[in-house]
Structure formats: structure tokens, C-alpha cells
Amino acid sequence: QKEVEQNSGPLSVPEGAIASLNCTYSDRVSQSFFWYRQYSGKSPELIMSIYSNGDKEDGRFTAQLNKASQYVSLLIRDSQPSDSATYLCAVNGWNAGNMLTFGGGTRLMVKP
Amino acid sequence: EAQVTQNPRYLITVTGKKLTVTCSQNMNHEYMSWYRQDPGLGLRQIYYSMNVEVTDKGDVPEGYKVSRKEKRNFPLILESPSPNQTSLYFCASSSDRGGYEQYFGPGTRLTVT
Numbered sequence: 001q002k003e004v005e006q007n008s009g010p011l012s013v014p015e016g017a018i019a020s021l022n023c024t025y026s027d028r029v030s031q032s033f034f035w036y037r038q039y040s041g042k043s044p045e046l047i048m049s050i051y052s053n054g055d056k057e058d059g060r061f062t063a064q065l066n067k068a069s070q071y072v073s074l075l076i077r078d079s080q081p082s083d084s085a086t087y088l089c090a091v092n093g094w095n096a097g098n099m100l101t102f103g104g105g106t107r108l109m110v111k112p
Numbered sequence: 113e114a115q116v117t118q119n120p121r122y123l124i125t126v127t128g129k130k131l132t133v134t135c136s137q138n139m140n141h142e143y144m145s146w147y148r149q150d151p152g153l154g155l156r157q158i159y160y161s162m163n164v165e166v167t168d169k170g171d172v173p174e175g176y177k178v179s180r181k182e183k184r185n186f187p188l189i190l191e192s193p194s195p196n197q198t199s200l201y202f203c204a205s206s207s208d209r210g211g212y213e214q215y216f217g218p219g220t221r222l223t224v225t
Contacts, residue, residue, distance in 0.1 A: 023139075032210075032212050033169070034212075034213065036212075042218075042219075043216040043217060043218050043219050044202070044203055044216050045216070046213055046214070046215060049212065049213055073190055081180060088154075088155065092210065092212060099157050099160065099170055099171070099211065100145070100157060100214060101157075101171075102154050102155040103154065104152075104153075104154040105154060
């Protein structure tokens, strides 16, 4: 069983729509959660971090965390073609020491 | 400019020929780590370091060595590369010893024939 799971996609949304990306994790004591964006051929870029239950907003991005259900999501409002990329969910927990465990990523395609 | 740099960016080598991929950060970060990224397997952590002279294994350490003699540098060493180490490698660093909010270098694409 993978520790961090994401739907590989592709998730296709029209320009201007809300893109919703989901991630589930298996380690109940996970503490910190991150979303990275990775364009094809480039390195992952940190876009959001969330540490407590609830929502965290940053511009067009909102991260949502529900520790009881062990999922974290990323909403992208007013999606733009430039948002087309692979989004990686990453989790850091006590059981993992100081390691970051990544999901396989969801490929997002925003169509003009 | 705050950044993580890796060298070389591209490397083609032969089985068994020792190689080193360098990683350097100019942000005075405590934490540094190495990952490999493979299609279908995602990003997997190889080694990490929480401070100078402190290193620990990640998920896939076999076949790799690291050292942390200076805070800014964290080289990845392949003593005897094999074709299954053909991959895209990323170095990352974080200001937090726990490895939160890691920032990635540009990547090194390694091919072992």
C-alpha cells in the first residue's frame, strides 16, 4: 500500500474553472503536508504547505486538510493554461523521521 | 539569488565508473536531501542530512553514498553505477531540520549504459 496516493489523471478542466486535486495518506500521525507543482522537465516547486486542519488560502490556491479522514486537497480557482502541470502531494510525519514522502502526482491540463 | 545548484545537469556514463553529482545551496539551510524521480515510481528520497556530519538513509539508499562536510554542500556519490540508477536526480534543501518546505535544485539527468 502506497503511503501517499494521488489520482494520476490527467485531470482536464476548462480555463477559468476550479481544479480540485486530492491526496490521501496512510500514516495517521503525519504532521505536515505540502503541494508541489512540477512542469514537464523542471524541478518541483513548493506552492503550498499546511499543518493544521482546515483551509489555507494563498492567492488562487487553497489547501484543505482533514486529518481525521487522512486527506489533503488543493483547489485552484480561475484555472489558467499556465497551471497545466503535475501536482505532487508530499507528507512529512513522525513515523517517517525527517523524510518527505511524495505521492505519484496528478497531471492537470487546463484547456483554453 | 537564493538557490540550489547541481552539477552536472546531464551525465552519460558507463557501468562501474565512479561519479559524483554535486549539490550546493546558498541559503544557509540546515537540511539537505537527494531524490530520484522515475516514471511510475515518483519521487523517492535517497539520503538526507539534518546538519554537517549528520546523514541518514531515505527510502532507496542502496548504491549511493553522501557526505556533509560543509553546510552548503551535499554531494551524491555513485561508487559503481549500474543501469538501474539511470534516473532524474534532484537535490533539495530546507531551513528547517525537519525537512519541511524543501526547495529543489534544477535536476541532474543521469544515464548509465
